[in-house]
Each structure stands twice: as C-alpha cells, then as structure tokens.
Amino acid sequence: KSVLNFKAEGDSNLITLQKFQLNNSDINVSAQGSYKIKEIAPDFNFNISKFKLGSGENMAMRLNVFSKQNKIFSNIPYLEIGKAQLKDIACILEKKTGKTDIYISGKDTKGAFSLDGTWSHPVSAAEKNVKQNMGYLELHGAADAISIENIYNGVKAVTDVKVPAKEFLEDFISPVQMTSEFYLSSDFQHFSYNIIQTVLASSSK
Numbered sequence: 001k002s003v004l005n006f007k008a009e010g011d012s013n014l015i016t017l018q019k020f021q022l023n024n025s026d027i028n029v030s031a032q033g034s035y036k037i038k039e040i041a042p043d044f045n046f047n048i049s050k051f052k053l054g055s056g057e058n059m060a061m062r063l064n065v066f067s068k069q070n071k072i073f074s075n076i077p078y079l080e081i082g083k084a085q086l087k088d089i090a091c092i093l094e095k096k097t098g099k100t101d102i103y104i105s106g107k108d109t110k111g112a113f114s115l116d117g118t119w120s121h122p123v124s125a126a127e128k129n130v131k132q133n134m135g136y137l138e139l140h141g142a143a144d145a146i147s148i149e150n151i152y153n154g155v156k157a158v159t160d161v162k163v164p165a166k167e168f169l170e171d172f173i174s175p176v177q178m179t180s181e182f183y184l185s186s187d188f189q190h191f192s193y194n195i196i197q198t199v200l201a202s203s204s205k
Contacts, residue, residue, distance in 0.1 A: 001024060001025075002022065002023065002024040002027075003021075003022070003023045003024070004021070004022050005019055005020070005021040005022075006019065006020050006021075007019040007020075008020075012037070013036060013037050013038050014034060014035070014036055014037070015034060015035045015037065016033075016034045017031060017032055017033055017034065017035075017044065018032060019032055020032065026050070026051070026052035027050060027051055027052070028048070028049045028050040028051075029046075029047070029048050029049075029051065030046075030047045030049075031044060031045065031046045031047070032044065032045060033045060033046075033065070036067070039067070040072075040095070041067035041072070042065050042066075042067060042072060043065065043066045043067055044064075044065050045062075045063070045064050045065075046062070046063040046064075046065075047061075047062050047063070048060055048061050048062075053081070053082065053157055053158060053160075054158075054159075054160055055082065055156065055157050055158070055159070055160035056160075057081075057082035057083070057157040058080070058082070059080065059081050059082075059157070060078070060079075060080045061076055061078065061079040061080065062076065062077055062078060063075075063076050064076075064077075070094060070095045070096070071092055071093065071094050071095070072092070072093040072095075073090075073091070073092055074090070074091040074092075074093075075089070075090050075091075076088075076089035076090075076106070081153075081154045081157045081158060082153055082154065082156065082157025082158075083153040083157065084108075084150050084151070084153040084154030084157060085108065085109055085150065086106055086107065086108055086150075087106070087107050087108075088105075088106055088107050089104070089105070089106035089107075090103075090104070090105050090106065091103065091104045092104075098120065098121050099118050099119060099120045099121055100118070100119045100121070101116075101117075101118050102115065102116060102117050102118065102119060102139070103115075103116050104116070108146050108147050108150045109147050109150050110145055110146065110147040110150070110177055110203070111143065111144045111145035111146040111147065111177060111178075111179075112143075112144045112145075112146070113141070113142065113143045113144070113146055114141070114142050115139055115140070115141045115142075116139070116140050117137065117138045117139035117140055117184075118137075118138050119135055119136070119137050120135050120136040120137075120138075121135050122134055122135045134187070134188035134189075135187075135188070136185070136186070136187050137184075137185065137186045137187075137188070138183075138184070138185045139183070139184045139185070140181075140182075140183050141180075141181070141182050141183075141184065142180070142181045142182075143178055143179060143180045143181075144179055145177040145178070145179055145201075146177060146178050146179075147176075147177055147178075148173045148176040148177065148178055148200070149170070149173050149174050149176070152169075152170070152173055175202045175203045175204035176200055176201070176202055176203075177200070177201055177202075177203055178198065178199070178200055179197075179198070179199045179201070180195065180196075180197060180198040180199070181195075181196040181197055182194060182195045182196060183196070
C-alpha cells in the first residue's frame, strides 16, 4: 500500500510545493520548497530516508537547494547507496551571460573528489544548429585517494551485478585508493575525454 500526500500552488512565475510525501514498504520520500520560473531559482529540501534498489539494498540521501542572485547552491550532507557512502557534497551553479559555471566537491569514506567546468548555453533560435542545440559542456575532474571499495559497493547496490570470486575481489580492493585527474567535453551527442593520470595505491601496511 502506498500513501501520497501532495499540496502545491502557484502562478505564472512561482510554484510552491507545500508538501510532498510518498510512503510504502520500499519508499519513504518527502520534499517541500519553491521555484521561481522566470529567474530559474529553486529553493527546496528533498529527503529520501528509504528507497529500495533492485538489488534489495537501500538508498538514502538529503538534498538542500537554495538560490541567491545568479547562483544556485545545493548541498547533500550524506548519500548512502547500499554500503557506499558519500558526504558533504556541495554544488554551485553560477549563471552568466551565455554560460553556466559548475563547481562540485565532496568526500567518500577515505578521500575527496571535485568537478569544475562550464556549460555553454544553446544558441538562440535564430542562430541554432538543430543538431547541436543543447550547448556544450566542458568539465575538469579530480579524485584524491578515493576508495575503490566504495565505488564497487555503489555499483553493486544499483546493478546487483554478479561478481565471480566475490570474497577474493572484495578483500583485494578493500585497501585500494585512487587518485586521478581528467577532462571531459560533450555537445550532448558526442563526447571526448582525456585522463591525465590515474594512480592506484594500497593503504594497507
């Protein structure tokens, strides 16, 4: 049995979500907030205390979003996907003329990661090339001693992949941490990437 509580109101510029709550044996989700349509300015809280994945494991997270002038700030204090954990994820989207700058950072159980880049907006209708009208995305990413085991646990929880020699593999990757740096670009039809370096190291003594 699912129970949905929903209350919202709005006009041509402002949508207000006063209450959203969905509960059943597999899901417990709630949200409230507002969105200014013309300004593209969200301000809301979103909470997942339970979301059963296909593998049978649970996902949980809390997301807070607010807007100030030309920036959208978001924060995820914690994100749990099965046994995988991320925390202190912060994102800033800074809207500028013709583009949006992107800044993302966060931590896992052992290290930290970051992304920064720019989304160049689609050109105007009078100039647009229909085949390339989603703009252009350029990202630079870095990982500092993040846990390979944490990545494995997240993928396993989402996909329920069957792993041969599971115990051996899990023992092997448990102490392994990855440091890496890369660039990625895309027109949302094709993409290219450049991995500058990747270093795998064991934290075991």
